[in-house]
Amino acid sequence: MSACREKMERGEQYGWIMRSCVQEDLPGEEVWITSVNRQNKEALSQWTKENNVILQQINGQRIYRGYPAGFVVEAPPFGTEVYICSIPQEIYEDKLIPLFETVGRLFEFRLMMTFSGLNRGFAYARYLTKRQAGLAICRLNGYEIQIGCKILVCRSTEKCELVIDGLPCILDQSALTSALCEITAGIETISLFASHLADMKNIAILKYNSHKEAALAKKSLCEGSRLLYGCPFSVDWLKPQMKQKMQSGTLRQPHVYRPEKWSSSVRQDKAFAGSCVYTLHIICEQMKLGQPSYQIQFLGPGSCGWIRFSYVVTMPNHSVPFSGSDWLVGEYLTPGEEYQNAKEKVALQILKKLGFIPG
Template identity: 60%
Template sequence: MLGFVLLQPKIWLNNVNRNNKADLLNWMKSNNITLVQVNGQRTYGGPPPGWVGDAPPLGSEIFIGSLPQEIYEDVLIPLFQSMGKLYEFRLMMTFSGLNRGFAYARYSSRRIAEQAIAFRNGYEILPGYKILVCRSTEKSELEVDGLPGFLDRATLEGILEEMTTGVHTVSLFASPTTNSKNMAIVKYSSHKAAALAKKRLREGVQVLYGCPFTVDWLQTSIRQKLQDGTLAKPQAYIPESFNSQIKQETPAKSAVQCLQLVCERAKLGQPVYRIKFLSLGTCGWLRFWYCAVIPNHSVPFTGYSWLLGDKLIPTEKYQQAKEMVALRILKDFGKCLVFSVRSCIA
C-alpha cells in the first residue's frame, strides 16, 4: 500500500476541476493515502514507506510532459507504478489546484526508468492526449555569482549547509562576469535538493556581506570551462574595513522609509509588519518568517528570508528584518507603480 504524509487542504480551490479532485480524494481515502505539497509541487515518497538503503542513482528519474491539467495522482501514480517500484513521484501544481502539465517519477533503478520511457512515451492518457516521457536532466548544480573575495570556501559551505539541505560539494572560482568577485559552483545530492536550495536562496534580498549575488542553474558554458579546467582561481580580496564598505553601499533613506513614501503617494495606507524569528545557525545566519500587510493592497506579502544576526541585539534584528522585507516589497511594487521607486532613495 502506498503511504503519504499530510496534504495541506488550504491550497485547494474547490471550484476548479471539482469532480476530478473528488475522485482523487476518494482514491486517497480508499487506499489510506495522504500527500505532501511544498513550493508548488506535490510529492509521493522520497523515500516511500518501507524503503531500505540509499536513494537511487542518477539516471533513475524520468520527465513526464504534455499532461492534461485536470488529471491527478489517482491516475498517474498507478500508471507509472505499474512499470516498477517508485522511489518518488512529484506533480507540479498551480495555486488553482490544476497540475502544471508535467511531473517527475523516480524509480528504484535506471533499468526501470528506461522501461517506463519505452512503454509510456506517447501513451494516450486521455482521448486525444498523448504524453511525453523521457529521461530527466536531473540538474543538481547551482552557480552562485558575485561573492565577495574575502569569503573562503569553508565559510561559504557552512552558510549553504545552514540555509539549504543536501550540499554535496562547493567549489570556488573567480567570477566570469564581475571583477574582484567570486563564483561558487554548488553540487547538491539531487535535483530536488538543488531546486529547493535555488528557491530558498532567492527568497530573501540577495546580498551577502554587502555584496549582491545571483543564484541560477549551472550554465552549459560554465560547465564546459569547469571540465576544461579554464575557470580562474578565486579572488582573495580583503577590504580594509568591512563595516565601512557596507555603510557606503547603504542608501541615504532606508527601504522602510521608502516603502512608507511609496504607500503614501499611492494612497495604500502604511505597512504593518509581523516578523517571527526561527533558529540561529552556527555561522550566525538567522532565518525568519514575515507577513507585511498594506491596508489598501489586495493581498499580504508573506515568505521567509534570512540575515546575519549572531551579533545583533533583538531591536537590530527586527529593524534589519523589516529592511529586507521592505526591499522585497519595493522590488515587487516597482513593476506596477506609475512613479519610479528609485526617486525615493536618491
Template identity: 60%
Template sequence: MEQQQKRTAGTAACEPQIWLNSVNKKNKAELLEWLESANVKLVQINGQRTYGGPPPGWVGDAPPFGSEIFIGNLPQEVYEHVLIPLFQRVGKLYEFRLMMTFSGLNRGFAYARYPTKRVADLAIAHLNGHEIQPGFKIVVCRSTEKSELKLDGLPGFVDKASLERILGGMTTGVRAVYLYASPTSNTKNMAVVKYNSHREAALAKKSLCEGVQVLYGCPFTVDWLQQSMKQKLHAGTLPKPNSYLPQVCQYDNVKEEKFAPNAVQHLHLFCEKLKLGQPVYQIKFLGHGTFGWLRFWYKVVIPGHDVPFTGYSWLVGDKLIPTEKYQQAKEMVALRILKELGLIVE
C-alpha cells in the same frame, strides 16, 4: 449602507475560495478517496505535490542520477490517483512530483523517479506516447535533472569552508562546493554548488533567490550552471579563486599595514592605530523573512568619530545559533563601515 458594504466585502472574500473549490471538483473528490483507500500521503511545497522521496518502507540510498523521468502533455485535471498507479505498473516508484497551479489544477507536467536507471528506461519505452485521455498522448523522456547552481559575485575573503557552512544553514542536500574566479569580476569569486537531487537544487535556488542577495555586503547572483560553464568545469579550465583580505588604506594621512582575518578585526586595528576608541556595536534582529533571511538593524559608535553608523541589512541563515547570528551580522556591519570610510581596496 455600511451593512451592505460588509456583506459585499464578505461575499467578495469568499468568491475566490468558492471558485477554487469548484475547479475540477469530481477529480479532486476521487483523489481524496484514493488517498484514503490506498493510504498514500502527498506533501505540497512550493507549487509541487510530492509522493515519496523516499516512500514508506524504503531501505538504502536514494536512486542514482539518470533514474528520473519527465512526464509532459498531461491533461490539467488529471491527478495522482490516475498517474501514480499508471507509472507503478513499470516498477516501484521512489518519488513522484506533480507540478500544481494555485487553483488546484496540475501544470501539465510531472517527474517520476525509479530505483534504477534500467526501470526508468522501461518507463520511457512503455509509456511515452500513452493515451491517458482521448486526444492526450503523454510525453515521457529522461529528466535533465539539473542539480548544480552557480553563485557569482562572492567576496574573495569567503573561503570554501565558510561558504559550505552558510549554504548548509540556508539549504539542504549540499553535496559539494567548488570555488573559482568570477568570470564577471577581477576581485570576486564564483561558486559551483552541487546538490544531491534536482528537487533539492530547485528548492535551494528558490530559497537563495528570495529577498536581497547580499553576502557580507557583496551582492551575488544565483542561477543554474549552464552547459558551457559545466564543460569548462569538467575540462578543469576554470581559473582558481581570487583570495584577498580587505586592505586598510590612507585615512587622514595614516596608513594601516597590518592584515587581520576578518572585517571586525580590521576595524579594530584601524581604530587602535588612530586612537579613536574601540567600536561599540548594537545589533537588533527584527524578524525572519521567508526561506531563512534575517533582517536586522544596527548602530555602531566609534568614540573618535563624529557620527554613529546606522542602517538595516539582511543576513542569510535562520538556523544559526544566536551567537553565530550576532557574529555574522557584526562582520557584515564592520565590512560596511570599512567601505563607507573608504578603507577597503578589493
C-alpha cells in the same frame, strides 16, 4: 461571507490549499480554487480513500510515497527518475500513478501543481531500479493518456548543481562554505571562479548530494536576504555551457581581496599589533558591513581559573552571524575585564574567518 465560508469548508475535504480572491469593493468578482476541475478533484479524493493513498503537498508539488510512513527504504540511485511532460492540466494522480506503476513499483511520484489546483503539466516518477525507469521511457513515452494528448517521458536530469554570482572577493572558499552551511544542507563541493558579469566579483558552483537538497538550497537562498558581506547575489541552476567551461578549465581563477590599507607590512607592523576589536571595527567600515554587535554569554568557571563562554556576532550587512564558543583565563579578572578579553578573542576568531589572519 457565509457563502464564502461554505465554499471553503467544502473545499477543505479534498485537501487543497484554499485562496479566496473575493474583494468586498469588487462585488460579483469571485474566483474559487475549488470550483476549478471539481469533478476530477472529487474522483482523486475518492481514489485516495479507496486505496489508502496519502498525498503531501509541499512547495508547489504534490508528493506520493510508494512506501508507508515509518517504512525504511534506501533511496534509489541516480538514474532511476523519469521526467513526464505534456500532461493535460486536469489529470491527477488517480490516472498517472496506476499508469506508471504498470512498469514497476514507484518509490516516489511528484506532480507539480498550480495555486488553482490544476497540475502544471509535468511530473517526476522515481523507481527502485534503473531498469524500471528505462522500461517506463520505452513503454510510456508517447502514450495517449487522453484523446489527442500524448505524454512525453524521458530520463530526468536530476540537477544537483547551483551557481551563485556576484559574490564579494573577500569570501574565500572556507568562509563561503561556513556561510552557506548555515543556510543550506547537503553541500558536496564548492568551486570558486571569477565572475564575467561584474569586476572583482566571483561566482561559486555548488554541488549538492541530491537534486532534492539542491532544490531546497535554491529556494532557501532565493528567499533569504540575498546579501553576503553586504553584496547582492543571484542564484540559478548550473547551465550546460558553464559546466563545460568548468570541466575544460577555461573559467578564470577567482579574484582575491587585497585592500591597499591592509598590505602585509601594515598587518604585521601596525594593525594586528593592537586591539583585534579595533581592527575588526576598521575592516567593517572599509567593507561597509556595518559595525559588529557582540553577544557574549559566560557559561561558568572551569578548572584552573578557566571560564567558558559562547558568542554571537552580527553585522548589519552580513546575512550570516558569526557564532561559537571559547575559553578565557579569568581567575584574576573583574567582570568588565572578562567581557573585554572575551571580545578580543571573538574578534580574533572573526578576523581569522575573514582571512585577515592565518587560521
